[in-house]
Amino acid sequence: MPVHAIDEKTVTALVEDAAAAPSMHNAQPWEFRFLRDDGTFHVRADLDRAMPRTDPATRALHLGCAAALFNLRVAAAHAGWTPVTELLPDPSDPRLLAVVRLTGQAPAEDDLAPLHPAIRRRHTSRQPFSDEVVPDAIKDGLSAAALLEGARLAFPDMWHIQTLLDSVRDAEGRDAHDPAAVEELRHWVRVGTQERGTAGDGVPDYAFGPLKRYGGAPVRDFAGRQPLPGRETVVFESAPQLAVLGTRDDRPRDWLVAGQAMERVLLQATLDGLATSLTSQALEWPEVRWITRDPESAMGFVQMVMRLGYGPSGPATPRRPVDEVLTID
Incomplete structure (x- = not known):
């Protein structure tokens, strides 16, 4: 043609x-x-x-x-x-x-x-995942997918995962006490039938997922301090399975490389039957972002933290x- x-x-x-x-x-x-x-x-x-x-x-x-x-x-x-x-x-x-x-x-x-086929099936899931371990063969395939785009995907050990979770909690606390960050988030939240029915962007309340009672999964709560009628409270996975996507350098070209690698990994994970979500809170504060990196890794800069596992897919936004x-x- x-x-x-x-x-x-x-x-x-x-x-x-x-x-x-x-x-x-x-x-x-x-x-x-x-x-x-x-x-x-x-x-x-x-x-x-x-x-x-x-x-x-x-x-x-x-x-x-x-x-x-x-x-x-x-x-x-x-x-x-x-x-x-x-x-x-x-x-x-x-x-x-x-x-x-x-x-x-x-x-x-x-x-x-x-x-x-995965483009329209991939949705961010803010639901609990099971504790079923993602097989090494699938992890290897996802790491290979990132390499095809010039980035690296690594699966941290438990020590590094705990560091990541601590960093996310630190960032969440900073956000909660930063009026500008709170207002910026509120600008992109769509709550209520009328608002979510007319919006073509932002995060609608039906995609917030349940409120976390216990568990270590790093899932951003878009509701903030705003109560949502009928929103259930559930237990998330105790040992979230995380991956870090990174690049050697940290310039606009590297960000474009990382974004393409991120999407390739997400699409491949969807085809592999995994549910996924992205975690960026700890990367939004420069002084917190630095400690998300594994000092034993050759990865220069972490560009995204990804949560993977078996569970329900999120809704389309x-x-x-x-x-x-x-x-x-």
Whole structure:
């Protein structure tokens, strides 16, 4: 199929898949522009959806946009294209995060297309997971998935996990006493039938999950101090299974690498039958983020803490209409 034969319906479908990616507080801070003449997508950062208090360097924003970029690559490969990607192609335009050029037919050995069924099945789960241990073979496959994107995924030992959990609790306490952080979180929370029914972004109350009574699972409570009628209180897993995703350096290009690796791992985990959630609280405070790193690891910077296990998948969360995030020229 020649590039110029890509019609608007196909372009829209590709972006719908891309926009199913996770992002901090489901802010969906991305924009897509498709150029018909050369069959390229421009993936841009929407800085109007940045979070100055929680994400002042826009690291998390880059991770979310990169996850959407990875979904776009997967969707393009599934549709029969080879997506050729260039990160940060224009130093004078830092909001232009990537250019994806669709060329030819996808090679038979393509490893992206098989991930496509997981795009719409992957949802963040804030539910308790069972204590069933994830097999080493699956962990090895997830680590290999991260390596394919140029990042590293490690499964910490119990000592490091406890350090991570302590860091998350420290960050939670800081957030609770930081009015700016509380207000920023409140901006992205959708509570009540009317608010969640009209919102195309943010975290709706039905996705908060139950209130944690006991257990060590690092799950952000989006309700804060606001009581929700009918919300149950349950026991979470006592020994959460965590993975840390990291990169050698900590620059915008590394964040884009990490975000793509994060999404590849999440999609592969979904195909493997795992439930997943992301934990970033401890990475939002620079002085706390540093101690999330394992000093015995070659990983320079932790970009995301991932919780994996066997349990219910989370519900789908709202998505912005495609015409809000896509321009076709």
